Amino acid sequence: MDKYLDTADRNWYKHRLVTAMIYVMLAFVVLGGRLFQLQVLEGEEFRRFSENQSIRLQSIEPPRGLIFDRKGNLLADNRPSFDLSIILKDAGPAEMTLEKLSKYADIPKSQLMSKIRAGRGIPSYKPVLLKQDIGRDVLAAIEVHRFDLPGIVIEVRQKRFYAQGRTAAHVTGYMGEISAAELSYWKDMGYRTGDFVGKFGVEKSSERFLRGKRGGRQVEVNAKGQVIRVLRTVDAEPGQNIFLTIDQELQQKAELLMEGIPGAVVAMDPGTGHILAMVSSPSFDPNTFIGGMSHREWNALISDPFRPMENKVIQGEYPPASTYKIVTAIAGLEEGVINRNTTYFCPGYHRYGNNIFRCWKRSGHGSVDIVKALAGSCDVFFYQVGLRLGVDRLADYAGACGLGTLTHVDLNHEARGLIPTSEWKEKRMGVPWQKGENLSIAIGQGYNLVTPLQMAVLTAAVANGGILYRPLIVKKRETVEGRTVYRGDREIVGRLPVSRKNLDIVRKGLWEVTHGRAGTARVARVRGLGISGKTGTAQVVSRKRKSGDRRVRSLHLKSHAWFVAYAEPDDPRIAVAVLVEHGEHGSGTAAPIARELIKMFMGFQGVPDVSVVSDPGDVPVLYEFSGGPFF
Incomplete structure (x- = not known):
């Protein structure tokens, strides 16, 4: 009787063990199949997704070519501009981030939100420009509170500066933000929303030579969108320098x-x-156009009866x-x-x-x-x-x-x-x-x-x-x-x-x-x-x-x-x-x-002949x- 019971117990344990092994094997098969699906069948897609989460491509603006007079006197130069942008994907609750930014940078929240609305259609992992040329005081305030501002980035760009002010303004011309029509015309040349292009004078007629070629860098970022390291850089190509026939004196x-x-x-x-x-x-x-002007200032210029915006030498x-x-x-x-x-x-x-x-x-x-x-x-x-x-x-x-x-x-x-x-x-x-x-x-x-x-x-x-x-x-x-x-x-x-x-x-x-x-x-x-x-x-x-x-x-x-x-x-x-x-x-x-x-x-x-x-x-x-x- 005891012998019969021992045999029954062993069979029962053996059955349970086989059943458990089958379940374990089935689990491994399921896990293996899932791993095969994730790594082999869908691996490429998830790799791209992972890289998009941690690796970003950042544009490098090309230095714009300089403009000189016939003797080498500088007429149009470049200076650094600190532009404030936000990457919505990294900003967490964007409204909360913008509220903090408004406080630190002393920029009305409504103004920041209007920029966000204007940037609809831009991918969430790309920066949306909030304010150009913020100045060093605002820059310092943002750097101090950087960890409280996820998704907020400072981009250093080249901004045009006309060293001689009004001198030869109708010849050198001026620059402004690219319009939708211009963007459509220049899209094959790598222009993007927010870029500045020549609007008048030599800045416009020689745009393709002054512009240069955009570069870029591949960077790794953390969960807050902050750059951890630069993986690869392609340098931008500066634009050509232009010497005018004009004699500055x-x-x-x-x-x-x-x-x-x-x-x-x-x-x-x-x-x-x-x-x-x-x-x-x-x-x-022309410097007034770089930082942007109000509608009132623009209307004052175009409604002036003496037509300051017209080059009368060639248009009059x-x-x-x-x-x-x-x-x-x-x-x-x-x-x-x-x-x-x-x-x-x-x-x-x-x-x-x-x-x-x-x-x-x-x-x-x-x-x-x-x-x-x-x-x-x-x-x-x-x-x-x-x-x-x-x-x-x-x-x-x-x-x-x-x-x-x-x-x-x-x-x-x-x-x-x-x-x-x-x-x-x-x-x-x-x-x-x-x-x-x-x-x-x-x-x-x-x-x-x-x-x-x-x-x-x-x-x-x-x-x-x-x-x-x-x-x-x-x-x-x-x-x-x-x-x-x-x-x-x-x-x-x-x-x-x-x-x-x-x-x-x-x-x-x-x-x-x-x-x-x-x-x-x-x-x-x-x-x-x-x-x-x-x-x-x-x-x-x-x-x-x-x-x-x-x-x-x-x-x-x-x-x-x-x-x-x-x-x-x-x-x-x-x-x-x-x-x-x-x-x-x-x-x-x-x-x-x-x-x-x-x-x-x-x-x-000599003097005029006063006789x-x-x-x-x-x-x-x-x-x-x-x-x-x-x-």
Whole structure:
């Protein structure tokens, strides 16, 4: 009996043991299968997930290329900026973290939350920018409380700094945060939301060269998102440094001369096309755009009636007035309408049909030839030439002289201007060209519109013997190591449509403008310095004869003042175009500015020839008759 019981107990224990082993084996099979699933079948996915939890990729912004003047003076530099961001994945309860951050950084919580809402759509493991350029005091406060601020990171970026402030602001331009449209355009170049890009000037036109190439680093972070160690780094490639053709000293002199005066000044090397100075007045400080400005500040800029945000040198379109007589003279000589000995009598007016077109000089110039007509800016002489040429022949010559067409300067948003033709008027207005309109067109009024840069290019071509150069702003580009990758060599785009013989006649007339007894710009005469030029007074509104007052009280109704000039005639080194908005007389306001600019560039210490007194200027006077206002 005992033997039977022992056998039964052993079988029972054996059965229980086998059952337990089966369960253990089944458990191991299940665990093994699960391990196989996790490590083999889904291992790659979990590995990526694990790395995303502990390994991050951080972007390294490339240092933006610097901008210098032609002599190496620094115009646009970079400085470090401490930008405050949050990684929502690491921030725990984001609202609690932001509440602490608001207290430590003295930033309203509502402002921080608005940044979070604006960053919707950004992956939770990527930083959302909360505030740029926080300053060292805020930086110190955040560093002290870093362990209370999970997910809060400080990114050190390069921020643009314009060392000379307003100097050459319209040339260098400014930077701003990338827009949605720009991001779409530049997305293949590695741009991201929050990046800063050039918005104007060289900053914009040379963006792809200044930008550089983004780098990055692979880092390991802890549960709070804090960097434990750097695993791998790919250095960013700095952008190219740009040397402009601008001469900083000449630029500052031009800006000083234009201080408080709305208008434009551009100086050009007649032998290369290099722009030596480019001033649009009033100007702005490009540094104000870097830190961001309020809507009120921006609206104040764009609503300013003197248009500080417009580069008037390339965007301003003005009637060329009597400076256009250079083109009329070239066309008349080349077409055989006049020659060196052709004379017309100027009694102070010209009668055409039932209308009278006045000369700016009421008493008249008497009998004048082409040289005297240019020197004294005789309207009656050029009325006669314009009638014989017609609008279409004049337009052909104006276009060949570079007017009414883009100069293709290496800046964006250049205006084309307008040189009218009979076909243009019929298409635009539905009425044919009237022959009487040739009179106003011939002296640079009517529908004619040019930019100051176009007039500078024309003046430079007259100075150098007839070669039209493309105006250049960028002298060269260099890598950070100093290797030149681009050089702005002179580029011929055409020639003036005039023989050397006839061009010399025109040049003689321009010399007499400043040196002749009847010249309209004798105020620009400087003993020992050969300046040739041409004045112009572009009327903005017609004036009725019965008013009896030649001065218009309201500034915006006053005429624009022009003066184009070059020096020296035998060895031209500089050509200048000056436009003073509502400055009335070219001789009185624009010519002195050009004179002082040329004196500085030529290193001339002489003083103006005070023995001469300038005439009021070649002011075209409008009178109103039954047919409307005429010159």
